[in-house]
Amino acid sequence: MKAMILAAGRGERMRPLTDSTPKPLLMAGCKPLIVWHLERLARCGFRDVVINHAHLGHKIEEALGDGSRFGLSIRYSPEPPGALETAGGIAHALPLLGEEPFLVVNGDVWCDWDFARAFDLRERIAHLVFVDNPPQHPQGDFFLEGETVRYASDATGPTQTYAGTGVFSPAFFAGVPAGAVMKLRPLLDAGIAKRIVSGEHHDGAWVDVGTPQRLAELDQQLRQTT
Numbered sequence: 001m002k003a004m005i006l007a008a009g010r011g012e013r014m015r016p017l018t019d020s021t022p023k024p025l026l027m028a029g030c031k032p033l034i035v036w037h038l039e040r041l042a043r044c045g046f047r048d049v050v051i052n053h054a055h056l057g058h059k060i061e062e063a064l065g066d067g068s069r070f071g072l073s074i075r076y077s078p079e080p081p082g083a084l085e086t087a088g089g090i091a092h093a094l095p096l097l098g099e100e101p102f103l104v105v106n107g108d109v110w111c112d113w114d115f116a117r118a119f120d121l122r123e124r125i126a127h128l129v130f131v132d133n134p135p136q137h138p139q140g141d142f143f144l145e146g147e148t149v150r151y152a153s154d155a156t157g158p159t160q161t162y163a164g165t166g167v168f169s170p171a172f173f174a175g176v177p178a179g180a181v182m183k184l185r186p187l188l189d190a191g192i193a194k195r196i197v198s199g200e201h202h203d204g205a206w207v208d209v210g211t212p213q214r215l216a217e218l219d220q221q222l223r224q225t226t
Contacts, residue, residue, distance in 0.1 A: 001119055002097055003046045004090065005037055006164075007107035008054040008083035013211055022056040024107035025063055026215055029222025032063065033209060034107050035070075042071040044116040046103070049074050050096045054083035086184040090168070091176035099170060106164030110207040110218055113165055121167040126191050128199040130160035131206040137161050142192075142199070149188075149197040163206055 011023035018026070024034035034051075041049060049072050053060045057078055067074030077093035084092055090104060103118040105111075113129050121127045128149060133140040140159025143150045152159045172191065176182055191197040207218045 001046065001100060001102060001122060002048040002050060003041050003103040003105065003115070003118075004050045004052070004093060004097060005034060005105050005107045006052060006086060006089060007034060007060055008052045008057070008079050008089055009108065010055045010083070011108070014209075014215070017212060017215075018055070020056075022053065022060050023209075025059060026209070028110065028209070028215060028219045033110065034060070034064070036110060037105055037107065038064070038067065038070045038072060038074075041115055044114065045119070046115065047072060050077055050093050050102075051075075051107075052077040052079055052083075052089045052093055054079040054081060082181075084179070084181050086182075087173060087176055087187050088180045088182040090184075091173040091178075091180065091182070094170055094173060097170065101167055101169045104166050104168060108209050109164045110205070110209060110222075111163055111165060111202070112205045113163065113202045118167050124167055124198055125169045126172050126188070126197045127167045128188075128197065129163040129165040129202050130199055131163045131202050133159060133161045134206075134208060136208070136210070144199050144201060147198045147200060148195060149192055149199040151192065160201060163202060164208070 007024040009023060011018035014023055025032045061076055064074055075096050077096055079089055101122045140152050141162050143152055143155035143159050209215050209218060
């Protein structure tokens with residue numbers, strides 16, 4: 001199984017930090033955010049990783065190289081200026097990802113979900129990891145009915161937030177036109193309507209590093225605990 005790290009975002013809310021540094025290379029706990037992912041992927045048995053990039057993408061390639069020092073093989077999926085959004089970026093990278101299901105992780109989150117669990121989810125069409133709603137997103141996105149993902153509007157219990165981590169079959173992105181700029185949500189909406197999107201709740205650590213303040217808080221936390 002391969003893994004894809006989404007690293008093409010501009011990081012507007014992180015400016016001016018991201019004016020000269022791509023968001024996944026911002027430091028937290030003495031190492032770049034994306035390196036936390038790479039090290040954990042290697043420990044969990046992954047060997048092949050695809051990373052998409054757009055804004056300052058050459059710096060990501062220069063910093064990470066071919067991945068050998070992490071025990072990984074890294075291949076890159078460059079995107080045009082402005083990037084292709086999540087679904088567009090994944091679809092663009094499918095030739096590198098192959099025909100088997102793959103793990104997708106947002107490059108701008110920190111999470112201790114066990115990546116090794118992805119190997120047990122290879123039969124799923126789309127399987128998402130959810131977390132408790134953070135303060136910046138109290139309304140949540142979806143509702144879990146067992147493992148079936150439902151809309152937040154149908155919730156009969158607590159809603160949850162997509163953690164930016166999931167396992168997908170390549171077929172899930174088959175309808176995305178080549179080079180399309182497309183968010184993930186339309187595909188999820190269609191999949192939820194067909195009841196082919198499953199999910200699970202992660203009750204461990206998760207941080208969406210969306211602002212300089214949250215980055216600073218994560219940095220302090222990691223320095224104290226690692």
